[in-house]
Amino acid sequence: MQTRFRLTPVMAALLPLFLLPLAQADSLPAGTLSVESDTLSGQMDVELKASGQVKATRDDQTVEADWLEYFVQRQQLRAGERVRLTQADGQIEAEQLDYLLGERSGSASNASFSFGRDGKTLRGNAGKLEFQGKDNYRLRSARANTCDPNDDSWYLKASTIDLDYGRNVGVARNARVEFQGVPILYTPWIDFPLDGGRKSGLLFPTISTGSDGLQVSLPYYWNIAPNYDATITPRYIEQRGMMLGLEGRYLLPDAQGQLYTEQLPNDKKSEQSRFLWKGEHVQQLAPALSAGANGAYVSDDDYFDDFGDRVSSAANVNLKREAWLSYRPEWGSVTLKAQRYQTLQDENGTVEEPYARLPQLSVNARQQFAGFSSNLESELTRFSHSSKQEGTRLVAYPSLSYAIERPWGFLRPKVGVHFTRYELANSDSSQTVRSDERTLPIVSLDSGLYFERDSTLFGRDMNQTLEPRLFYVKIPKVDQSSLPNFDTSENDFNFAQLFTENRFSGHDRINAANQVTAALTSRYLDKENGLERLRIAIGQRFYLSRDDISLDGSSSERSEAGSDLLVTVGGDLSHSLRLDGSYQYNQALSKTERYNAQLRYNPAPGKTVSVRYRYGRDELIGSGSERDTLRQIDVAGQWPIAPRWYAVARQNYSLRDKKALEQLAGVEYNDGCWSMRVVGQRYVTDLDKTKNAVFLQLELKDFSSVGSNPLNALRLAIPGYSPINETTGN
Numbered sequence: 001m002q003t004r005f006r007l008t009p010v011m012a013a014l015l016p017l018f019l020l021p022l023a024q025a026d027s028l029p030a031g032t033l034s035v036e037s038d039t040l041s042g043q044m045d046v047e048l049k050a051s052g053q054v055k056a057t058r059d060d061q062t063v064e065a066d067w068l069e070y071f072v073q074r075q076q077l078r079a080g081e082r083v084r085l086t087q088a089d090g091q092i093e094a095e096q097l098d099y100l101l102g103e104r105s106g107s108a109s110n111a112s113f114s115f116g117r118d119g120k121t122l123r124g125n126a127g128k129l130e131f132q133g134k135d136n137y138r139l140r141s142a143r144a145n146t147c148d149p150n151d152d153s154w155y156l157k158a159s160t161i162d163l164d165y166g167r168n169v170g171v172a173r174n175a176r177v178e179f180q181g182v183p184i185l186y187t188p189w190i191d192f193p194l195d196g197g198r199k200s201g202l203l204f205p206t207i208s209t210g211s212d213g214l215q216v217s218l219p220y221y222w223n224i225a226p227n228y229d230a231t232i233t234p235r236y237i238e239q240r241g242m243m244l245g246l247e248g249r250y251l252l253p254d255a256q257g258q259l260y261t262e263q264l265p266n267d268k269k270s271e272q273s274r275f276l277w278k279g280e281h282v283q284q285l286a287p288a289l290s291a292g293a294n295g296a297y298v299s300d301d302d303y304f305d306d307f308g309d310r311v312s313s314a315a316n317v318n319l320k321r322e323a324w325l326s327y328r329p330e331w332g333s334v335t336l337k338a339q340r341y342q343t344l345q346d347e348n349g350t351v352e353e354p355y356a357r358l359p360q361l362s363v364n365a366r367q368q369f370a371g372f373s374s375n376l377e378s379e380l381t382r383f384s385h386s387s388k389q390e391g392t393r394l395v396a397y398p399s400l401s402y403a404i405e406r407p408w409g410f411l412r413p414k415v416g417v418h419f420t421r422y423e424l425a426n427s428d429s430s431q432t433v434r435s436d437e438r439t440l441p442i443v444s445l446d447s448g449l450y451f452e453r454d455s456t457l458f459g460r461d462m463n464q465t466l467e468p469r470l471f472y473v474k475i476p477k478v479d480q481s482s483l484p485n486f487d488t489s490e491n492d493f494n495f496a497q498l499f500t501e502n503r504f505s506g507h508d509r510i511n512a513a514n515q516v517t518a519a520l521t522s523r524y525l526d527k528e529n530g531l532e533r534l535r536i537a538i539g540q541r542f543y544l545s546r547d548d549i550s551l552d553g554s555s556s557e558r559s560e561a562g563s564d565l566l567v568t569v570g571g572d573l574s575h576s577l578r579l580d581g582s583y584q585y586n587q588a589l590s591k592t593e594r595y596n597a598q599l600r601y602n603p604a605p606g607k608t609v610s611v612r613y614r615y616g617r618d619e620l621i622g623s624g625s626e627r628d629t630l631r632q633i634d635v636a637g638q639w640p641i642a643p644r645w646y647a648v649a650r651q652n653y654s655l656r657d658k659k660a661l662e663q664l665a666g667v668e669y670n671d672g673c674w675s676m677r678v679v680g681q682r683y684v685t686d687l688d689k690t691k692n693a694v695f696l697q698l699e700l701k702d703f704s705s706v707g708s709n710p711l712n713a714l715r716l717a718i719p720g721y722s723p724i725n726e727t728t729g730n
Helices: 015-019 022-027 303-307 310-315 711-717
Strands: 003-007 033-037 039-041 047-058 061-071 076-087 090-100 105-117 120-132 136-145 154-164 169-179 182-193 206-210 213-217 220-225 228-237 241-252 255-267 272-286 289-298 318-327 332-343 356-369 372-384 391-402 404-406 409-425 432-449 451-457 460-475 513-526 532-543 547-549 555-557 565-572 577-586 591-604 607-620 627-642 645-654 659-670 674-686 689-700 704-707
Touching: 033 039, 033 061, 047 076, 061 090, 076 105, 090 120, 105 136, 120 154, 182 704, 206 704, 272 303, 289 332, 460 532, 627 659, 659 711, 674 711
Parallel strands: none
Antiparallel strands: 003 033, 033 047, 039 047, 047 061, 061 076, 076 090, 090 105, 105 120, 120 136, 136 154, 154 169, 169 182, 206 213, 206 689, 213 228, 220 228, 228 241, 241 255, 255 272, 272 289, 289 318, 318 332, 332 356, 356 372, 372 391, 391 409, 404 409, 409 432, 432 460, 451 460, 460 513, 513 532, 532 565, 547 555, 565 577, 577 591, 591 607, 607 627, 627 645, 645 659, 659 674, 674 689, 689 704
């Protein structure tokens, strides 16, 4: 039969407390030590000895051991043979324990430990574990990882590891990371956050290979202050040389921003200095008043082709630089902006440099009263260009609309006047040489009905809707060939564009219109969960007048009575199967203009396959002005091929050119405590240029990763892609 004993630091004065019945164990005063064992002996105000299934509890700490000694005055506890210490942040098992309860200091020999905070657990063992105060430990001859118990697939091995859970910082000295027993990284000193937070120190290196050979980056993260940090990244590129990257970020009560630069003083391939500057700043000057600036600048046209990835190479054609001041009261907004661009293209490119806005003042307002809504869109802009007509443009577009919204449908009439005035200058001076203006009344009426009935689809109960919609626009024809084109282009023709007043972007061109758009949409909505299982829509614009305006501003006559016919289809056909597609048919030529269809099968995270086909009869090819037939097929997927193994792949192929635009293939492995990815990618950067990249990444659970990260490339290439360490396994 076990005996329970309770000891406090002042034993003689509190002797009756030791004899409390067991039923009162949960209501002991703070600092009281409760002991259970097979045998107890000793002097109650000096020393206690216990042996045989010993269990001692004090506040949030419990010690279980074969034997225990407790020295009352010093509050010193010794325990041995097999000791287990359980406390709020984890558990320690050791051969022997020497511990001062009050100071929470002492040591444990041949200890194994498990500490957990914020969902992250650090486990391991140490020849000696030293307690250095509350939530503070030093591990000697230690190794640790974040894996499940008995999983030593990788670990951090060090002569000492200091764990300070008060500051959430770990420091390892003479440390190396071993994977499957093989050292893969050594450092004389490394510190790391214990809660996943920010901490100054070296980050794991990035190693990759590709068109420029071996590339190695070794970032250093500097946590300057809670609201300031910086990352300094030396990057070795085998065929080009040494590049240095620097990113600084800041967050203030009324401002935030960042600055980023890459510098390669002497590129061995191009024999020139290469660099990138990029930054942004946003300042809150008052509750409704803010200012900001952002921009990017590179050394040459080929910078992103040489040093960027597929996305940055395609996206960074016109690098914008701007500064702005914005006032946003309840009634609208007032914005003053200055903006210009750096245009990147190869020697055969025909990309036109956009106009600079130096400056632009925009005023927008909206007021509602008695069901009416009054709106004002206006701007005053000075357009500047190195080789084109310059000038100033004033735009004012006031409008008044009224909305009738009912469960069965809606009616939204609108009337407005679009006024534009130009002050045009000589190409070599700011002197005004002529003025021009345009005034156009615009009337529109948008209306729709909503019908619903019970139905079935694929054996499931559905709500089927029928949604007819009519949209009418009236704009008189005014010849605009004398007006410059500062910022206007023709919008892509799609289903959403059917319901807009103007098919042009910008303000320099406004189409003539006496037209009505008719559309019909039907949806199948799952009664059980509300998902849109299927949506089919058909729409066309009908011209009541043949008057038209071309992009060059000249008057023209439409040869057809209506626009191309548009059909869209989409929806979650089942839990796993998704369909999306569109079709455009030219009735005047009796030809298909374009269509695309995508079918995606995604039954679970880590399992996705998609097939997409695109066709365009008369499309722009590349960055030039050449037009030709576009035919592309895109197949992508992620799928388990064996326990813990996944394959990833993408093939984007041009049937017209009979060549691949992008190829990607690789494998991923998820062991639970670590995951690995090996991915190769090849993609077109220009009409006659390609780029290769090879990604190799080892990711250690809740710790860090080694190698080059392919996740961004995989997410963009494979619709529905899921990181394998976020899946439940297949």
